[in-house]
Amino acid sequence: MPDLAEIMRSPMKTLRIIPNRCTGCMRCELACSYVQTGTFQPARSVIRVSPFEGHTSYAPYTCAQCSEGWCMTACPVEAITISPVGAKVVLDDQCVGCKLCTIACPYGTMFYQPETQKASKCTLCDGTPACAIACPTAAIEYVEVETADWLGRFAAERSADHRARQL
Numbered sequence: 001m002p003d004l005a006e007i008m009r010s011p012m013k014t015l016r017i018i019p020n021r022c023t024g025c026m027r028c029e030l031a032c033s034y035v036q037t038g039t040f041q042p043a044r045s046v047i048r049v050s051p052f053e054g055h056t057s058y059a060p061y062t063c064a065q066c067s068e069g070w071c072m073t074a075c076p077v078e079a080i081t082i083s084p085v086g087a088k089v090v091l092d093d094q095c096v097g098c099k100l101c102t103i104a105c106p107y108g109t110m111f112y113q114p115e116t117q118k119a120s121k122c123t124l125c126d127g128t129p130a131c132a133i134a135c136p137t138a139a140i141e142y143v144e145v146e147t148a149d150w151l152g153r154f155a156a157e158r159s160a161d162h163r164a165r166q167l
Helices: 004-009 027-037 070-074 100-104 130-134 153-166
Strands: 012-017 048-052 057-061 080-082 088-090 111-113 118-120 140-145
Touching: 012 057, 027 048, 027 130, 070 080, 070 100, 088 118, 130 140
Parallel strands: none
Antiparallel strands: 012 140, 048 057, 080 088, 111 118
């Protein structure tokens, strides 16, 4: 596994949402829920499609893997770390289900799963996002982005501490 410094230097990819291409077909939600749960349960998807203007336009939304990392900062048990693909991920074995990360996320893209009593969010499907693959209109793209100071100091320290404990 690459170390955090290597992850920070390497080009990162993230989801780019292009709302005017979205038809509201919800295939992204179905694909995401299948990857997340093994079943087609859009309510357990971590990407959502919002209708606007009386269902005349739609916009998918999910975690933007923001550099601020409010979810990571809010987690009192350090159950959120950064994966090798650059996604902030919830560590199920450490998450206590307090929901502070869901409150801290200003975008509403941290979810609480009552079935597991854990938080969940987009993991970028470990580098192969099902939502982008399933989207028939390319409203969701997985693209390379500039990563200068992308992770932020706090997120880098939190992930380094977590990785050190795993060794």
